[in-house]
Amino acid sequence: MKFETRAILGQRAENSSNAIVEPIQLSTTFSRASDGNFRDDAHVYSRMSNPNRDAFERIMAHLEHGERALAFASGMAAIDTIFRNLKPGEHLLLPEDVFFATLQLAHATLIPQGVEVSTVNMASLTKVEKAIRPNTSLIWLESPSNPRLGICDIAALADLSQKRGILCGVDNTWATPVLTNPLLLGADLVMHSTTKYLGGHSDVLGGCLVFKREDHLFNKAQQIQRLAGAVASPIDCWLVKRGIKTLHLRVKHQSANALRIANELEAMSAIEKVHYPGLPSHPQHEFASRQMSGGFGGMLSIQVRGGEEAAMKVVAQSRLFTAATSLGGVESLIEHRKSVEGPDSETPDNLLRISVGIENVNDLIDDLGAATSTLSN
Numbered sequence: 001m002k003f004e005t006r007a008i009l010g011q012r013a014e015n016s017s018n019a020i021v022e023p024i025q026l027s028t029t030f031s032r033a034s035d036g037n038f039r040d041d042a043h044v045y046s047r048m049s050n051p052n053r054d055a056f057e058r059i060m061a062h063l064e065h066g067e068r069a070l071a072f073a074s075g076m077a078a079i080d081t082i083f084r085n086l087k088p089g090e091h092l093l094l095p096e097d098v099f100f101a102t103l104q105l106a107h108a109t110l111i112p113q114g115v116e117v118s119t120v121n122m123a124s125l126t127k128v129e130k131a132i133r134p135n136t137s138l139i140w141l142e143s144p145s146n147p148r149l150g151i152c153d154i155a156a157l158a159d160l161s162q163k164r165g166i167l168c169g170v171d172n173t174w175a176t177p178v179l180t181n182p183l184l185l186g187a188d189l190v191m192h193s194t195t196k197y198l199g200g201h202s203d204v205l206g207g208c209l210v211f212k213r214e215d216h217l218f219n220k221a222q223q224i225q226r227l228a229g230a231v232a233s234p235i236d237c238w239l240v241k242r243g244i245k246t247l248h249l250r251v252k253h254q255s256a257n258a259l260r261i262a263n264e265l266e267a268m269s270a271i272e273k274v275h276y277p278g279l280p281s282h283p284q285h286e287f288a289s290r291q292m293s294g295g296f297g298g299m300l301s302i303q304v305r306g307g308e309e310a311a312m313k314v315v316a317q318s319r320l321f322t323a324a325t326s327l328g329g330v331e332s333l334i335e336h337r338k339s340v341e342g343p344d345s346e347t348p349d350n351l352l353r354i355s356v357g358i359e360n361v362n363d364l365i366d367d368l369g370a371a372t373s374t375l376s377n
């Protein structure tokens with residue numbers, strides 16, 4: 001069965017009322033049997049499990065081809081759960097271009113505990129091989145990466161990790177399971193900020209981990225999820241599950257819009273550089289065409305001629321792209337990335353990150369044309 005079918009069929013509601021859409025179950029606690037014993041396979045307390053969370057975790061495992069999934073209150077809570085497995089003396093290898101909060105989390109929580117953290121250009125297998133240390137226990141990947149849209153060879157890196165006995169985790173937030181399935185490429189686990197494309201409407205915060213196997217790693221993560229309690233609420237699980245039903249439509253449309261926009265932007269004199277894996281000018285374009293199926297995603301970044309001031313002008317002069325952080329919703333957003341990342345950011349000061357929505361692409365192109373044309377005047 002293809003993705004579109006699995007996204008719908010995999011969500012068939014099972015409930016006593018025959019409702020097509022399952023109810024939201026807000027109850028935090030669940031009754032035992034009349035003899036006072038626990039019922040078989042029943043819910044007990046919502047920090048441990050809940051019907052909506054179970055259903056959401058099931059569809060996530062199904063869509064990412066994993067055995068089990070765990071839902072969290074945010075993408076960062078999901079990442080934190082994996083990072084907590086690292087022990088003092090071990091080493092975490094991150095991409096040079098990585099979601100800034102992921103790097104900040106590693107610096108804030110792992111380094112003080114004696115975990116080594118370093119970064120490398122994940123597009124180069126040779127560089128990764130050199131960056132691996134005898135104590136490396138986790139390699140974390142993003143493809144495309146945030147915010148410079150770097151592409152890495154997930155299959156080759158997962159293979160390398162496996163040969164060295166290293167865990168390979170992939171933040172698949174930007175590609176979504178519509179375009180890339182890291183577990184099928186050999187990764188051990190997949191992480192999503194479900195706040196983004198899976199939710200799809202900028203109205204729910206959440207995160208998810210999908211595990212290739214129901215093994216020791218899964219059990220450990222589930223224990224942390226249940227004890228630390230950074231769980232996704234029943235309403236949030238229900239909302240993301242609803243978003244998943246239209247995920248393939250949105251992502252394909254957003255990818256097509258982004259490709260058109262990237263091509264147009266590349267031809268504009270006010271733009272110094274466009275970062276988008278769908279463009280032949282992208283250093284990993286050929287490879288991305290093979291690893292990603294059905295599009296290159298709805299995210300792109302641009303560097304504007306004239307530095308930060310010119311970049312800020314583009315943001316201010318756009319009428320259709322809302323100046324806001326986050327991504328993956330139906331509405332187009334534009335963001336000056338360095339200012340949100342803060343003083344330690346190494347993102348170029350003329351870089352704008354664009355999350356392309358589902359609006360009419362010609363309207364979006366006209367708007368960016370107008371916003372950038374005033375720069376050269």
Ligand code: PLP
Binds near residue numbers: 206326
């Ligand atoms: N990973 C990536 C690639 C992201 O873009 C984000 C948020 O922008 C996160 C993780 C964190 O997700 P959340 O904001 O849901 O905690």
